Amino acid sequence: MKTKLFSTLFLSILSVSAFAATITGSRVGANEKSSGFFVEAFSAKGRVLFKSLKFDQNGKFTLDFPTNEALVYWIDNFPVYVLPNQNLDIILPARQSATFVIGGSADQTAAKPTMLTEANIKINGKSEIDNLLINKIQLASADLIKEKKAALSIKEIDQQYADEAKLISKSKNPGLVSTANFYNEMHYMEVKLQYLRSHQPTNVDENFFNIIDKISLNNPAVNSLKAIGLRSLVTGYYTFWRLKEGADIKDDDLIDNGSVGKMEFLLKNVNNERLINEQLSQNIIYHLSISGWDAHLDKIMVAAIEKTTDASAKKNLIELREKYSKVSKNAIAPDFSISDVTGKLVNLSDFKGKVVAIDVWATWCIPCMHSLPYFLKLRDKYKDNPNVVFVSISTDNSKSKDKWLSFLKSKDMNGVELHAGDEKSSAFEKAYNITGIPRYILIDREGKIIEDHAPQASEPEFEKLIETALKSK
Template sequence: MKIRILIFLQLLYFPLFAQEGNIYQYLKQKWSKEFSSAKDITTTYHDNIKRMDKKNIPLTIQNNCFMILKSGEYITQNNGEKEDIKPLLRQIPTIELNDPTVVAFMQQNSPGQWTDYYYMIQALKKGETFDAARDGISISTQFLARPLNHNDYTKLKDIFSSNNKLLHDTYLEKMKFLFRNNGCPEEIAELRPTIESHVEDSPLKQEILKLYTQYEPLSKGQSAPLSSMKDTNGKTYSFADFRGKVIIVDVWATWCCSCIEKMPKFMQLKDEFKQYKDILFLTISIDRKSDQNKWLKAIKENNMTEMLNLISAPSANSHFETEYHINGVPRYFIIDKEGKIVTVFAPGPGKEMKALIQNTLKQ
């Protein structure tokens, strides 16, 4: 009789778990289906809890990890809009990112994506909107890029303050993208001491510290590099020639479709500030010298002749693209009346840029 009971219990409590290595594979199979509702997710989660040995802590943690993964996928796929998401959030357990079982799980399940889901869920639980809660650090084909916000910076600070080497390496890689697209704003600069003191030394860490050194001269309040540029008549300029004016710059190229598409919005913004005498809107092309005729033609075709249009003019002592780390276009600058950088990674022409310009004019 006792033998029958033992056999029954073995069948009841995950026979596949006779060996520890089968735990993950069993749960992966249970969680592998497509979930059409939050109820499906919570049902799978609680069914696993009912069947598992509560003393098996690693198993419990892995089930929690899968719950976060599948909930994150479901919330993201539905843009945080479905009504069943709020009750789903209440069912998602708290988890410790530095737990060895969690680290092992991340190694098998895209650590960056899983961690992004984890922090998104935490922000949603606090009442943040989906757009504010979702990851703003990585490139996404599903969503439009948005400026980094307090959730993104909090996530980076938490990760680099931890002792999780896997996440350190994952997010140091992401830092390369942040520098290229955001420069070194104050919030990124504040992460440097944490990275220096908490992250194990490696070639990747040294690469990031080198990027700090490269981009810090382009931070807010620094003097704008006085790169050499020429207008359509060949006259040479630098930003020093415009002291006393707030300078708004659109960096573009004739081969850049996005640049051409956004140019009318830039010119519209220029018209909105035409009553101000202490502001100057101008464009800087990074077209090569051999493409100068294309540049001149594009200026006429796109009705840009009422603006000051400049083209990068590299010299032995000056190179605009290098000094401003132009890795892609369009890029937008705002420089104050004293020639100090407000931002050389400004948002595109629109409400946010307009607000930045208005604040700069008041100073």
């Protein structure tokens, strides 16, 4: 029995250690006092490796990671293709601190964050064609955009793509070739998008957009991207696809990070679990924070919940749907109780039978400062109308309460001024899902929400909504 148990344990240990990539390395000029760096790796499961590495007294580091699949390791943001059981010795480029002048005086200087002295890494004792191939592709596209900028030409873009494809063909590793081709096509599309942002799309022929036919968001290589790369890919792909269909590059749908069109596109065309679990969820969350819940978005959320496979992401979407749908158009506005400048509690129910226009703001919020004068102008315009009340609710924290009071005095603000930034009143922010400011909320005379994410007071539509509500019985 003991022999059998020992054999089982031995095989278990062997199975764990049989596949372990070992990465050693150093940084030029580094020692134990040098700042460390992060290493990340991703697969279909999401991020499978996230580790902070430090240098020893000789500026060296070691990483052992057990895996039975080839992965792209993001080592200090450099993508390195590593096979199971592969040993690599990497040399990272040096980082250096710089100084900059403060206030125009040469003797007043401060240190900038450390910056890479070059944008490449090296591998000791072996060919770099395979392991650093993806890094080379990434750098080539970044350099082309940086050097050429608005002078970028289609000929140069096509030539770079051909050069990288030729380099990829030298590799004998089928898995790497497939992954590297994906990166080359992805960056080819990104550089073309950069071109379109500097030139009129009418200057290109129909073949310009053909690269999108080679890229699939369901390609397994998608899973090797970092989260920021994943987001960039989805945005770039959706934008390029819409432009091919004839959209204007300035369309709001292409600029909006929470684009409904993008969410519908993902639901219809993507089966990659990581994209659905991460990016679709993030798009929904962003949309909720900016525009709130509506019936159209609800249909998207229901479909997203059904398609999401990650239990945590699914649970979050379910909770968000319930939370935001309760505070949306035509729903009964949650009552609140918030202190005014004298400390007296003011309730929403105090304004029963009136249209309530709410401005949620803070003294530190620059966009709030831009829109606040328009809100105050409207408040002054309707001051003699007993059927509407304008309520200013500050989210300045308790430590900034004196600053808020001083601001009110300086602007001669003596209407309904409430302070929701202390613990006693923070329930308001939770109840109304306040995730960003300025935020405008309109409530009708029956206590129902007209708009939970109303247009800013600086926009004509804001007053139009108030007028419509006043005319309603």
